[in-house]
Amino acid sequence: xxxxxxxxxxEAGAFMERDHSQHPPAYAPGYKSSVLRxxxxxxxxxxxxxxxxxxPAFGHNMLGELDNDLIVNYAKPGEEAIGQRxxxxxxxxxxxxxxxxxxxxxxxxANAGGRYRHKREGYRAVLDPNxxxxxxxxxxxxxxxxxxxxxxxxxxxPNGVNDxxxxxxxxxxxxSGFAQRLISQMYFEGDPMIAICPIVNTISDKAAIxxxxxxxxxxxxxxxxxxxxxxxxxxxxxxxxxxxxxxxxN
Amino acid sequence: MVTRLxxxxxxxxxxxxxYVHIGMTPNWSGISGVIPEDLGxxxxxxxxxxxxxxxxxxxxxxxxNPVSDCVVEIWQADAGGIYNSPAEHRTGADPHCIGWGRQAxxxxxRFVFDTIKPGAVPAPNxxxxxxxxxxxxxxxxxxxxxxxRMYFSDEADANRKDxxxxxxxxxxxxGTMIGQREGDSVTFDIYxxxxxxxxxxxx
Numbered sequence: 001x002x003x004x005x006x007x008x009x010x011e012a013g014a015f016m017e018r019d020h021s022q023h024p025p026a027y028a029p030g031y032k033s034s035v036l037r038x039x040x041x042x043x044x045x046x047x048x049x050x051x052x053x054x055x056p057a058f059g060h061n062m063l064g065e066l067d068n069d070l071i072v073n074y075a076k077p078g079e080e081a082i083g084q085r086x087x088x089x090x091x092x093x094x095x096x097x098x099x100x101x102x103x104x105x106x107x108x109x110a111n112a113g114g115r116y117r118h119k120r121e122g123y124r125a126v127l128d129p130n131x132x133x134x135x136x137x138x139x140x141x142x143x144x145x146x147x148x149x150x151x152x153x154x155x156x157x158p159n160g161v162n163d164x165x166x167x168x169x170x171x172x173x174x175x176s177g178f179a180q181r182l183i184s185q186m187y188f189e190g191d192p193m194i195a196i197c198p199i200v201n202t203i204s205d206k207a208a209i210x211x212x213x214x215x216x217x218x219x220x221x222x223x224x225x226x227x228x229x230x231x232x233x234x235x236x237x238x239x240x241x242x243x244x245x246x247x248x249x250n
Numbered sequence: 251m252v253t254r255l256x257x258x259x260x261x262x263x264x265x266x267x268x269y270v271h272i273g274m275t276p277n278w279s280g281i282s283g284v285i286p287e288d289l290g291x292x293x294x295x296x297x298x299x300x301x302x303x304x305x306x307x308x309x310x311x312x313x314x315n316p317v318s319d320c321v322v323e324i325w326q327a328d329a330g331g332i333y334n335s336p337a338e339h340r341t342g343a344d345p346h347c348i349g350w351g352r353q354a355x356x357x358x359x360r361f362v363f364d365t366i367k368p369g370a371v372p373a374p375n376x377x378x379x380x381x382x383x384x385x386x387x388x389x390x391x392x393x394x395x396x397x398x399r400m401y402f403s404d405e406a407d408a409n410r411k412d413x414x415x416x417x418x419x420x421x422x423x424x425g426t427m428i429g430q431r432e433g434d435s436v437t438f439d440i441y442x443x444x445x446x447x448x449x450x451x452x453x
Contacts, residue, residue: 108273
């Protein structure tokens with residue numbers, strides 16, 4: 001592409017290198033499932049090509065009216081999910097602190113008692129007939145998102161004999177390029193289970209763990225209705241491309 | 251005084267967990283009525299240009315067991331090598347090639363995508379990369395989504411010139427990134443660990 005005219009439409013910039021000190025390693029034996037599912041060989045690194053700089057886009061018109069309201073999106077008409085009513089909201093930014101607009105965020109969670117609606121799940125806590133546990137939204141022009149739900153319960157799992165997950169909500173995030181694709185989990189401020197969770201502790205950097213903890217946000221809490229939690233998310237940023245073509249990406 | 255470069259840090263990854271299907275393929279997991287159809291079930295729509303192919307394979311762990319709870323996503327260019335994406339600087343992408351797909355593996359760790367063979371995409375320093383499909387795999391036990399690429403066994407000449415395959419060839423592992431084509435079917439098994447371990451990428 002060396003012969004591109006100077007005024008040609010700029011290609012989106014390559015992504016900043018992923019800082020693996022901020023992420024869990026593949027092999028983390030405290031989390032037993034990772035032992036047979038972690039590659040042993042080193043990853044091959046290369047600067048992002050068009051294949052990583054591009055990614056799918058989803059239009060706001062794809063969304064149903066209740067897609068971001070887990071309190072009612074699975075409930076029978078006139079009924080609602082049981083549990084602590086909350087709104088989770090925040091801003092999706094890239095590493096250049098630039099908002100990431102118009103991208104899909106998907107989330108899923110257990111119900112108020114820690115029970116997932118999934119065919120392979122056998123925890124004795126009961127299902128809530130009015131709670132599905134799935135939702136999605138698309139960020140607005142400023143990268144903001146929000147959804148209503150009930151606060152999930154803690155959940156026991158077969159790792160150690162007595163391991164329990166902290167209350168958490170799973171997030172799946174798209175960016176503008178496929179290299180930004182990310183799945184993570186959001187925890188709740190003050191939960192004593194966070195510090196002793198083997199999955200949380202696959203992340204070695206305490207400050208990085210802290211960035212997965214949503215803050216209680218009393219200023220956005222709706223009196224006599226629901227409490228608010230604030231959770232901002234950061235995706236990889238694009239590098240400037242001064243030499244390939246005009247500066248772009250931050 | 252040290253210059254401060256206040257780039258934010260990326261949000262850390264966490265495993266998708268065993269119930270990833272609730273969020274990514276809710277209808278498959280039994281949560282019906284919230285959305286009409288699971289996202290990513292169609293990579294291409296009727297009228298798409300190009301050669302129709304089926305890309306199928308299994309995801310296997312380091313003990314030889316099927317990874318029956320994974321979700322696999324793919325991202326690819328259209329038959330002309332153009333991505334259907336707002337971040338694509340070229341125009342003229344085939345509107346019938348969404349280019350993105352998502353499938354939950356079955357109990358044998360098997361996934362299937364009905365798609366088209368992608369065209370060659372420009373390489374960063376001139377020339378072209380060989381036709382390829384980008385893969386992303388998440389599951390219980392996978393702490394950060396695994397990225398790889400599938401190339402095509404019927405593209406030996408283009409594969410020889412591909413800059414990414416060249417890096418894998420230097421360590422004798424490029425063969426793990428080649429999907430085996432027979433007729434309209436391409437088989438691409440993914441080994442997470444051990445003998446025949448698939449090459450994973452830091453992209």
